[in-house]
Ligand SMILES: Nc1ncnc2c1ncn2[C@@H]1O[C@H](COP(=O)(O)OP(=O)(O)OP(=O)(O)O)[C@@H](O)[C@H]1O
């Protein structure tokens with residue numbers, strides 16, 4: 001198998017990208033790179049520093065002063081911002097509510113994409129995000145566009161939050177998911193979009209393991 005094989009998994013919010021990407025990476029012993037976590041970390045830092053999230057130049061300045069490190073430890077992805085562990089904080093509702101605005105700035109994206117390409121250079125890797133197959137790694141050998149109905153995505157997120165003891169409503173989650181998809185797919189620079197050569201997998205009626213198996217089958221077919 002190619003030492004530099006890359007698997008790009010893109011798709012709308014809550015489709016199961018990170019869960020499946022992590023499982024595929026584990027099963028194939030590939031590096032897993034959660035690009036959304038990088039935008040989340042910057043958003044968390046910007047909120048903490050009370051920076052205007054409409055100001056792309058200021059956000060880029062903050063990013064230039066900031067290190068973001070992703071670390072796979074004991075099957076869990078930890079995220080470090082200037083070496084402080086922000087793994088939990090970046091999943092908070094205020095970060096989720098503002099991350100698409102932060103990610104819409106071209107100046108921010110250009111630097112993030114550079115960092116993501118550098119991380120991916122380390123070897124075989126699975127990256128999940130919104131623009132991996134179209135922009136970050138247009139030459140990735142395997143590209144998947146993972147979808148599910150918005151109802152199913154909201155239902156899964158609701159169950160996840162219930163299990164964590166978090167207060168949430170199904171209707172609110174559905175609205176939040178649809179709002180984020182809209183912002184991500186309509187931004188001017190590198191929007192969420194299926195790459196022409198991506199294989200679309202609709203996971204609405206598939207288990208996590210079934211989706212992962214389909215992707216691993218694709219890898220086997222393409223590397224035979
Ligand atoms: N095929 C599936 N069947 C059932 N539940 C799933 C499936 N795929 C993912 N899930 C669950 O759905 C939730 C959302 O998955 P995940 O966080 O991986 O989505 P995502 O696409 O990475 O979302 P986001 O873009 O918002 O970060 C998780 O609770 C996960 O366990």
Ligand SMILES: Nc1ccn([C@@H]2O[C@H](COP(=O)(O)O)[C@@H](O)[C@H]2O)c(=O)n1
Nearest residue numbers: 035036037039099100103129130131184
């Ligand atoms: N390649 C990417 C990845 C993410 N984003 C933006 O970050 C948000 C959070 O991503 P999650 O996968 O952690 O939910 C997402 O809604 C996008 O706004 C991106 O633009 N490009």
